[in-house]
Amino acid sequence: MARTLVLWLPPAAMLGERVDAAWLRVDDGVIVDSGQDDGWVDAWEKPRDDEGDDRLIALAPAADVPLRWRHYPDAAPAQAAAIARVDTLRDSLGDAALLHVVAGQPADAGQAVPVAVTTHAAMAAWTDWLKEQGLSAVAIIPAAATVPPPEPDSLWSAELGREQILRSDDRSFISDPELDPLIAAGRPIAPLDADRMRQALLLSLAAPPLDLLTGAWQPRRNWAIDPALVRWMKRLAVALLAVTLLIPIIHAIRLNADIGRADGASVAAAKKAGVTATDAASAEAELDRRLAAAGGGPLAFSVPASALYDAMRDTPGVALKSLSHRTDGTLSTTLAAPRTEDLNAVLLALQARGYKITAQPMAGTDGNQMANITVRAVP
Structure with a gap:
């Protein structure tokens, strides 16, 4: 079950005072509770029987966020929204850096573009107020944007929250008894039926025409692991x-x-x-x-002798001076080489094959290096 708490933000001028916000709770598109006090706390924190989606939508007062609809028949929706924002900034009074202008994007080309104007100071005050209540809104919708358009050549007067909102074909703003007749310019001002206003509000919650939490006020995404x-x-x-x-x-x-x-x-x-x-x-x-008794197997002369000859073949400078074999498989030999490193290469090669080696170095009469070597036939 989807549960939505709709909370009206206090006017920016009244945020320093004790103000009970208007609110209503919507479950699966049906208003189940409402009030103009702090009863929203119990309505929001009421335990649930299922694991549905909970979300908070705040409505910004029309007194601080008037709305205007601009028409660009030949522009694409995204292009129309960008142009509407630029035109609204150009037409607005005051320092543009202090204003927060948000344009909605129409569904189709040729449709009117809603544009809301407020200040960054008001946005900061509302977000701080929500934090003080321990709340975080998924969207802040201008209350004036939820009033449906009137019949041609007429105006709606709708009560929403604690505000009376006047809606023409291209504007929506806070009602003023003295200024309303001048703005109407002879057009009739009709009260909007409460049931129709309620249905329009529910439609706006399902598909917000625009959201003030954009640009610099877009909430940072909190990465949470499921x-x-x-x-x-x-x-x-x-x-x-x-x-x-x-x-x-x-x-x-x-x-x-x-x-x-x-x-x-x-x-x-x-x-x-x-x-x-x-x-x-x-x-x-x-x-x-x-x-071994038969003179064969790994104790035979051919086994260690072949290993010795293979090692000598890889070191051409080594010469064989004598060679003998005992019945226990031990091969005795005398090797000669110009350098000791050549003899060591033969010994290392035999050891790499798994044979046990003993060597007794000595100097030859012809200047070569010699060594008496024994090679165990069995590794």
């Missing part, structure tokens, strides 16, 4: 954290499962070779032992 969005973001963060944790866990589970299957396959393959073992490590150790 609580539902916050809850959704929290849930998303928890889900992302859970996924982040589950990915390595699942990867570890799959890796362990693959290792288990590979170990099982190794044990089965060893069993076919006549090796009985409870796990892959035991089967590998037994196979290495049998290969």
